[in-house]
Amino acid sequence: MNKKKILIVTRNLPPLIGGMERLNWHIADELGHENEILLLSHKDAQNTAPQNCNFYGVRLNPLPLFLITAFIKTFLICVVKKPDILFAGSGLTAPITVFWAKIFRKKSIVYIHGLDINNDSILYRLIWIPFIKQASSIICNSTPTQQLTLNQGVPSNKITIIHPGVNYPAQTRNFALISELTQKYQLENKKILLSIGRLTDRKGLLEFVSFSLPAIISRIPNTVLIIIGDTANNALNKKLQKKEDIILAAEKNNIRDHLIFTGSVHEDNLSSFYYLADAHVFPAKYIPNDPEGFGMVAIEAAAHGKPTVAFAVGGIIDAIKHQESGYLIEKQDYQNMTQIVVQILEDKSLISDKQCMQYAEQFAWYNLKNKFEKVIVNL
Template structure:
């Protein structure tokens, strides 16, 4: 028997040029597998420019969800008719029916990466059609232990579920100039800085943080500032409420905290890295909400990679992304008094969590580690 490079078809809407945690995950999934297998990608318009050399790409449909699914169905079928793949991999539950179609057509094995929301979303069609199809996959990769539990509760056989945490880019050292320049650009200088990163949705809990935690922090540190990176965006599956940013601004103004709040919107990677490096603590006050879930909490690991601790509620998969006393603190959901105390600890020069502990925790999530674990789960090389 001779080892050969396996052929893998990856179907995903969550790839660059779209922006977000799932997009970074799927992009790195492609990068890691491209070193070990021959890949074909069915992705969104414009994704070709971000793919590694030697990877075959089929751009599908339009930028809309409906347009992508229709185009991706055609392109996935064409790919499956063109050759047999050892694995067909769905980048999320959203495209699971397409991946399963291709796998069954050519008797290939199929895997899906589950992020949490793609299990619990309450859309009736999704619950009636998508979930029964996901139960038929050979391998279901869960981004956290909580997502694995949700998958089992949804009827996916436990022996087909494996936890595979997303990865992170490791930062070797904090770049003092980048941190200083970032603070200077935004008028932060010596101010204590709390950072929030991610799309602004009700689940992220920033409104409640401003209402219940920020007044306590400012009472102790009048110059403290909450820097928010991210915009509001409708979810691809569940839809989202509008106006969270306006509600947060209005609440801060009513509390006399407008000067303690800065919105930076979406930032490129260089600006985001500088923001991590220039901040004292990442705050992640995620709420428990029916029909919605925080699958993992990638920003907590990204912060740790920059030596920055996280204060978070122990909700959903966030518990996998923070090691208490090492990379930050986990607080019981809804305990805003404890959240404030932990945040004050992080802003103290004598804080108990140190940068070297944060970086040490983050190393286990390095993308090469993710790649090795994924490769092992897929069974390594094909044989002929």
């Protein structure tokens, strides 16, 4: 492939925490091996941005200021650097990249997640959706997102599915760190469930603690749920769940001592928590106007040899292979979720570490570059 100059415009980059942030970082990093990458994001991302990118920063907040300054700076970069392709890391920056691509007669790519194309905001539907539809190419993160995009009237030949990726193989076990975490959180002789993600309403953690966890603990009293992640204060979707409400639900069911909140953790610690866990739970709810885009944490868990038990909603159906890397449960069937989790805790041989890891390998970040290069070649 001929080397291209690609301008990536995104608000979602580390040190902000989340699957979209990791995804955009790896897109820039992998494409940067064969192309010249210009990366426009919030100023805090400069120190952690991939080294093979030319970084340009604007203020993260407030959101309108980010969009306005990113719009202006994109114009200036187009004038000075003359990129061949403008790439929006999510639907949020689609109007910026698609508009200037048309003005400068360049190609545009938009990577979208479920909420990017199925947003109930009137303003978003009037402005953002039309720009997304006018992109030269649209990349969807999952099969359900592709269907939502088709429902908006986008021709199928414009759409490609590229799932988010995972570090593979996973980090090797850090036995010293695992021992340290075991002692710190008193995890000796515990059955460990892991929940990873920002505390939004869609993730359904409050409901899991209310409707499934008490029955699981009744069956297996030494079970603990480790909750990694905080309330998503920087998320655009403000339908949040509060730590205090989750604790209150646990107290009502007399299981408060079975919850461990770690907040956000370093990547090394996260890997060790995966190794410590018996299973990962992903009780995302079915919310038609707020779909779960994919479910990278399920792939990360599989890369560490751990199965995920999840409701079969949104893009999660692309992230888990039923009975191979985990279990997909009918939406909001908390009784069945309880039963499956108990079975896994009682019999770890139901799904082997090897099965999980073999499934995860297809999502390795090193496969991402080839998939994106096919899109670029076909523009």
